[in-house]
Amino acid sequence: MSEPIKVPTMAEYMAEGKKPEVLFWVGCSGSFDDRAKKITKAFVKLLHNAKVDFAVLGTEESCTGDPAKRAGNEFLFQMQAMTNIEVLNGYEIKKIVTACPHCFNTIKNEYPELGGNYDIVHHTQFLKSLLDEGRLKVEGGKFKGKKITFHDPCYLGRANGEYEAPRDLLRKLEVELVEMRRCKSRGLCCGAGGAQMFKEPEEGQKDVNIERTEEALETQPSVIAAACPFCNTMMTDGVKGKEKENDVAVMDVAEMIANAEDL
Amino acid sequence: MEYLPNILFFILLAAGIGYFTFNIREVIRNIKIGREIDASDHKKERWNNVMRIALGQSKMVVRPVSGIMHIFVYVGFIIINIEVLEIIIDGIFGTHRILSFLGPVYDILIASFEILALLVLVGVIVFWIRRNIQKLRRFWAREMKGWPKDDANYILYFEMVLMVLFLTMNAADLQLQGINPHYVEAGAFPISGLISPLFDGLSEATLIAIERSAWWLHIIGILVFLNYLYFSKHLHIILAFPNVYFGKVVPKGKFKNLESVTNEVKLMMDPNADPFAAPAEDEADAEPDKFGASDVMDLSRIQLLNAYTCTECGRCTSECPANLTGKKLSPRKIMMDTRDRIEEVGKNISKNGEFKPDGKQLLDDYILREELWACTTCNACVEACPVSIDPLSIIMDMRQYLVMEQSAAPNELNVAMTNIENNGAPWPYNQMDRLNWNDEA
DSSP states (O other): OOOOOOOEEEEEHHHOOOOEEEEOOOOHHHHHHHHHHHHHHHHHHHHHHHHEEEOOOOGOOEEEEEHHHHTTTHHHHHHHHHHHHHHHTTOOOOEESSOOOOHHIIIIIIIIGOOOOOOEEEEHHHHHHHHTSSSOOOOOOOTTOEEEEOOTTTTTTTTOOHHHHHHHHHTTTTTTEHHHHHHHHGGGSSSSSTTTGGSSSHHHHSOOOHHHHHHHHHHHOEEEEEHHHHHHHHHHHHHHTTTOTTTOOEEEEHHHHHHTOOO | OOTTTHHHHHHHHHHHHHHHHHHHHHHHHHHSSSSSOOOOHHHHHHHHHHHIIISSSSTGGGGGHHHHHHHHHHHHHHHHHHHHHHHHHHHHOOOGGGGGGTTTHHHHHHHHHHHHHHHHHHHHHHHHHHHHSSOOOOGSSSGGSSSHHHHHHHHHHHHHHHHHHHHHHHHHHHHHTSSSSTSSSSOOOOHHHHGGGTTTTTTTHHHHHHHHHHHHHHHHHHHHHHHHHGGSSHHHHHHHHHHHHOOOOOOOOOOOOHHHHHHHHHHOTTTTOOTTTTOHHHHHHOOOOSSOOOOOOGSHHHHHHHHHHHEEEEHHHHHOHHHHHSSSSOHHHHHHHHHHHHHHHHHHHHHHOOOOOOOOHHHHTOOOOHHHHTOOOHHHHHHHTTOOOHHHHHHHHHHHIIIIIIIOHHHHHHHHHHHHHHSSSSOOOOGGTTTGGGTOO
């Protein structure tokens, strides 16, 4: 294993009088969820590898308020948003990258009206730009020729119209990209959005993640690629529910790139 | 007596248009039950949407079969209206085929009306088969029982009959051209020319009877259909255009900001705010803003226009992850319930002069909490709607009411929200541990 990567915080940068190129907004999943932490680490490796000067807020970061807003609690959302905006503006943050489409959407679309204006990108968009600038090299590697299907996160795709960045990255890995029946603007939700992640589903015939996993499995992929920590959890659970966890992996696009490069 | 048909026609026309206008005014009054909303932004984008989505039917063709059939019926509806204009002039002045002076242009017009009429007929028959023989799932959902199902079929029958009458009229007319001087020799008849031989050998009087009956029934049918719109789901043929104009023009993921909350949160976070300050004079008696929506008066006028525009096609519901997996939520039902409640409130206003509380509301009496909580806010319904209806915004407003006015969120969500409040994450982890991932191998 290589040296542990030093992840600086904004507080440390501030103390040194430095400003990073970009702030990495880790998000609650990326910070606390065991599965999502692996995505965080993979993305950090990629940032480090591409020599991106980045920092995190660390203990000064707090939930963006997305689940609160979508549960209907506008008070709690705005309290969270304004607290975060005070911190971000205090550090004079201009550019943010996050691996969570929910954080991405909230900061991009719902923070400006509350005084938070940042240039925020999703990590797949950021990786794509690193690639275009030649700062990050992505080549076939481990996944070359493998069948991969990509599950569109609602808050990256439909909500913000980004369908191609993650797919471009997968193509760079020279995988065989197979689309599910419902994809891109008509992609089916994993079932976790709108604060569903934190509650039991209503009564029905099936769980949404099972429906989506079945659809993904129809394409007979070796990896279901995701770009959202919630989707990742839902699809992983779905694959386990179908007892396919030994044949099909659920991985974030960033993990796949880091993995392909053996970082 | 000579002018009797003209007078009769004029009375019918005036009554038909008059009653329709009366009802449309009621629709407008009912939409104004909703809260005012500023939609003066993004003018260029809004007009673009009208061109692309409404006039251009861009979202209809996402599903090619119904999309193309719908374009037949839609273009037919628009173009054949030129024919209706001629019928109206003829009816009032007792002329026949007044526009025939256009010569070759008239031939092209009539020929295209005929071809479109046939295409409309084909489209409508395909629609009927999809509904009643093929029984597509989206037409047989829970909310489609009774009136909504019948309503859809009545519309199809109406259109079938109107097209058949139009072609019959032309077929008889074609036979009469050259026999009776009143029937000017004009027009090209590619479709009714094929039906016309059926009338071979009929007497002139019979032909005139057929032609006149078809002509009268056709125009009466159109006037009846026009007035049927108000009572049916078919208002979309008019409202789709304004509705698309007022549709969402910001990214779908951007949910609206509640200004009233912003002011309070700012006050809360302002260290200089005086917590014991008396409210300003003009604010003292003002009723505080209600958060979210429990009834149609709490929704915006655009949301109510959405409800009147919905033609119950069910594309939203057939893409809804909750509905697909058997949950009670159906975005189409959200729109249908909203309209039903608007009309109930509207009748109440018509009867009492103003709204008298009737002990009912949109929440619980129409839309169930179980439906609202099943939504994943994935925007699939919004994306699917061919006329830019936003069922999600109503779901969100009603969730806001449940949470902020009633503290009635599902328990697990209350736990998650308490966690966010206390430790900045929906799970019970300490905020001080946020960077621990960095130390783990």
